Amino acid sequence: MDSTKSTDEAAINIAELKSAEGKAPATHDVITKATPNPSGRAKRGIAIFDFVLRICALVAALAATSTMGTTDQTLPFFTQFFQFQASYDDLPTFTYFVVANAIVSGYLVLSLPFSIVCIVRPRAAGARLLLLIFDIVFVAFTIAAAASSAAIVYLAHNGNSNTNWLAICQQFGDFCQQVSGAVVASFVASVVLIFLVLLSAVALRRH
Incomplete structure (x- = not known):
C-alpha cells in the first residue's frame, strides 16, 4: 500500500x-x-511638447499681427486740416509684416490637429514629416517679415544722416513702441518655430 x-x-x-x-x-x-515601451513614451512626450510650443508660437504671432495692425498715432498739436499721422499701412514693409504674421497664425491653427495626431499616434511619421516641411517654410516666412520690419524700426528710432532720413520716434513715441513690440513678438514666434523644426527632426530621427 x-x-x-x-x-x-x-x-x-x-x-x-x-x-x-x-x-x-x-x-x-x-x-x-x-x-511599457520607453521609445513610445519619449515620442509621446516630444509630441506633447510640440503641441504646447505651437500654442506659444500662435499666441506670439497673433500678438504681433494685432499690435502692428492697430498701430496708429496722430500728433495732437496740429489742426484738423493739418495733421501729422503715422500708421502701419503707410509703409509696405509693415503691411507685409501684418499679412505674413496673419498667415503664420492661420498655419499654426491648422497644424494643431496634426500635432494632436502625433500625440495619439507617436509613431505616425507622415504627419510629423508634413509638419517639419511646413514649419521650415514658415520659419523663413516669419523671419523675413520680422527682419525687414526691424530695419524700418531701427530707422524710425535712429534715422540715417547719410540719406537725410530723420528719426521720427521723438515725435511718434507711441507708434514706435507698438511697432517695436510687434517686431519682438514676431521674432519670438520665429524662435519657437525653429524649436518646432528641431523637435520634429528629433522625433523623425527616433523612427
Whole structure:
C-alpha cells in the first residue's frame, strides 16, 4: 500500500511540474506585454511638447499681427486740416509684416490637429514629416517679415544722416513702441518655430 501511495505522489508531482512548465511562457508573455515601451513614451512626450510650443508660437504671432495692425498715432498739436499721422499701412514693409504674421497664425491653427495626431499616434511619421516641411517654410516666412520690419524700426528710432532720413520716434513715441513690440513678438514666434523644426527632426530621427 505504501508503494501505491508513493507512486501516486510521484505522478502528482510530475503533473504539477508539467503544469508549471506549461504556464511559465504565458506568464513571461504577460510580463513582456505589460512592460511599457520607453521609445513610445519619449515620442509621446516630444509630441506633447510640440503641441504646447505651437500654442506659444500662435499666441506670439497673433500678438504681433494685432499690435502692428492697430498701430496708429496722430500728433495732437496740429489742426484738423493739418495733421501729422503715422500708421502701419503707410509703409509696405509693415503691411507685409501684418499679412505674413496673419498667415503664420492661420498655419499654426491648422497644424494643431496634426500635432494632436502625433500625440495619439507617436509613431505616425507622415504627419510629423508634413509638419517639419511646413514649419521650415514658415520659419523663413516669419523671419523675413520680422527682419525687414526691424530695419524700418531701427530707422524710425535712429534715422540715417547719410540719406537725410530723420528719426521720427521723438515725435511718434507711441507708434514706435507698438511697432517695436510687434517686431519682438514676431521674432519670438520665429524662435519657437525653429524649436518646432528641431523637435520634429528629433522625433523623425527616433523612427
